[in-house]
C-alpha cells in the first residue's frame with residue numbers, strides 16, 4: 001500500500017551556484033501494508049517531518065521512489081499529485097489546524113467544499129464523520145469552545161470525511177495532556193482495527209510509538225532500528 005524505496009533527500013540552501021547542500025534523509029526504505037500502523041520516531045531534526053512531507057507528496061525526494069496504492073507518486077505532475085492526495089491521503093496535525101472562525105461542522109465540511117461536492121452529500125458525510133468521532137452534538141461549537149481532545153477529534157473527523165484509507169499524522173497527541181493523549185491513541189487504534197485504516201504517525205514520544213505494528217527510528221536521517229510490536 002505504501003512503499004518507500006531508497007529515498008534520500010537533500011535541501012539546497014543559499015544562492016544558486018553557491019548553495020550549501022543539507023542531506024536530511026539517507027537511503028530510507030520501508031513498506032506499510034493496508035490496515036497497519038507505522039510509527040516513526042527520532043529526535044528533533046532527525047528528518048521525521050521531511051519524511052512525512054515526502055510521503056504526503058508535498059516534497060519530491062532527491063533520490064528514490066514512493067509508491068502509494070500502486071502509483072509511483074514521485075513521477076506525477078503537480079496537478080495529478082494534488083488530485084491523488086485528495087483521493088488517497090488525509091492528514092492530522094499536532095496543532096489540529098482547525099479554522100477558529102468556523103464551527104466544528106464547517107471545519108469538517110471544508111475539504112468537501114474544496115472538492116466541489118453538493119450540499120446534501122456534504123451534510124450526510126459531515127454528520128457521519130462527526131458521529132464516528134462521537135461529537136455529533138458539538139457540530140455548532142467553535143474550536144475555542146472545545147477541549148484539546150475534542151478539537152483533535154474534530155480534526156480526525158475532517159480526515160475521515162474524505163474517506164481515504166491512509167492517514168498521515170504529525171505528532172497527533174503532541175499538544176494534549178497524557179490522559180487525553182491515551183484517549184486519542186485508543187481512538188486511533190479503534191479506527192485502525194474497526195475500519196482497517198492505515199496510519200503513518202510521526203512522534204518523538206516512545207509511548208505514542210508503541211501503538212505502531214511497525215516502528216522505525218530515525219537518527220540523523222537514517223533508519224537506526226525497526227521493530228514490530230508484540
Ligand SMILES: Nc1ncnc2c1ncn2[C@@H]1O[C@H](COP(=O)(O)OP(=O)(O)OP(=O)(O)O)[C@@H](O)[C@H]1O
Pocket residue numbers: 011012013022024042043044045046047048049050051204
Ligand atoms: N525547507 C528546508 N530547507 C532546509 N532545511 C530544512 C528544511 N526543512 C527541514 N530542514 C532541515 O532538515 C532537518 C530535518 O528536519 P525535520 O523537520 O524533517 O526534522 P524532525 O525530525 O521532524 O524535527 P522536529 O521533531 O523538530 O519537527 C533539520 O536539520 C532541518 O533544519
